[in-house]
Amino acid sequence: MADENNFEAPLVDLRRRIEELEGYPEGSGHEAELDRLRGALDKKAREVFGKLTPWQTTLVARHFDRPYTLDYIDHLMEDWVEIHGDRSYADDPAIVGGLATFRGRSVAVIGHQKGRGTKERIFRNFGQPRPEGYRKALRIFKMAEKFNLPVLTLIDTPGAYPGIGAEERGQAEAIARNLIEMAALRVPIIVTVTGEGGSGGALALGVGNRVFMLEYSIYSVISPEGCAAILWKDQDRKAEAASALRLTASDLNRLGVIDAVIPEPIGGAHADHHAACQRVGDILEQALNELSEATAEELIAERHHKFSALGAFEER
């Protein structure tokens, strides 16, 4: 029986065997077996990823090998110039931002950054920004506006960091400020949720003219664990909470919260960084082309209109 959390196990096993055979020199008679295993992997991956539950999607969105912001920058951008610090307190490594050339255009790029490996994960605070991170982002938004550069944001955070220092330095104010300043920005903003869209900490980079989500990313008002702890008083009901919250890309697309779902390579973005990044790049390029002629007033009005329409209620 497939364990709910361990749904990737058969794939991992196949990948390991393929890797092993690939290590042998060419012409050593393993080609037929390799072809068979690759075929089997492809089939199995389609099967497993074709029926992920919302909780399993959450686990894919949090996968340690998933491409992070700096991976997207690596694959898609040239002339990357990273910018540091909020000019009032510190530099927050949980958010990276800077300037880059993307397919012939100068752009500002800002995204959450999780670390790879224990040491870097701690350095990046597991992608949970403190107020400094949001204020650095704001600095870059304003810089982009000044130099008329479009802004690309990449969202991947469990949430804004809930710590004493973060509260003292105004976590709430930093997020709130970004929401109103993003609404007011005179240049195009294109948002892509690449992994975890964790509540206000995600939305603080999320007010855009376009909002996209990768196929197995999630975007939610609260983590499934947090929701289960509050509503069921039991963290172990997280799978139920994940279903109830409707946090998958297809759910958000259905609710009209996002503009498009970006399909991931077979087996998820973590199985093929290059393909995942290129797919994100293609949709970003298309969106940039669509928005390049818009005036500042049109961009602001579009954002206002887009977010004003969100919500479900009756009027009688």
Add this chain to the structure above:
Amino acid sequence: MPWFKKTKKPKPLRSDRARSTVPEGLWVKCQGCREIIYSKELARSLKICPKCGYHFRIEIEERIRLLLDKGFAELCSDLRPIDPLSFKDTKPYKDRLKAYQKRLGVPDAAFVLEGTMQGIPVILAAMNYRFMGGSMGSVVGEKIARAAEIATDRGIPLVVVSASGGARMQEGILSLMQMAKISAALNRLRQAGLPYISILTDPTTGGVTASFAMLGDINLAEPGALIGFAGPRVIEQTLRESLPEGFQRSEFLLEKGFLDMVVPRPELKAMVVRCLRHFTVRSIA
């Protein structure tokens, strides 16, 4: 083998005899100084402890009467919540809504009103903590956004009273998006050069603090109100340590620079009016 054993069954409580002759709620214990206060005296003093000045939470209707002059009117009263996600935890969201609506006689956790404050026309939005912890779903978000839009269109100031645990989980991502919606509406108000006064009351946390509550031209709060992004329990669980005394209270936020002032309840209206006069009455050079 236990030392003592109950040999007789406990006597059942006799429901036919009144167990106490003191009616419910006649005396209240102050959460600030633990003094016992006569509840009528408390009601007379705007729910402020006469001994220590502790501000008890007050009902939204009283809050509105406290801030607006007589003769205000409700706007956007026909908005009703629905259940967009068919959300069900231990109880369906629909049933939860119905229970609150029945108990409190209101459709959701916010009011929008048009009125005056010492003669100055304003749009007031106020949140009701009693309704699902003042949580912000689509109706609350829409009402506050519309309050900002109406103020913008009429060219008058906006005053918002917050009291909320944050976004309403039962409406999922749509609740989160209310933060962006209201912020976009506040941007229009700002572009029109109109004042926005944010009044934070106990408690204001989560997505409400992290959007409109922190965005006032003037942010003011009642004494001792809990104000923060993450709730104190979440922080304690994350850090596995207890929090310092007074953490996330109004006075703490004033000290850290996120509030302009902490104003006792009886002076709140006068202070808002003083600010608005500076913003709206232009002096002639």
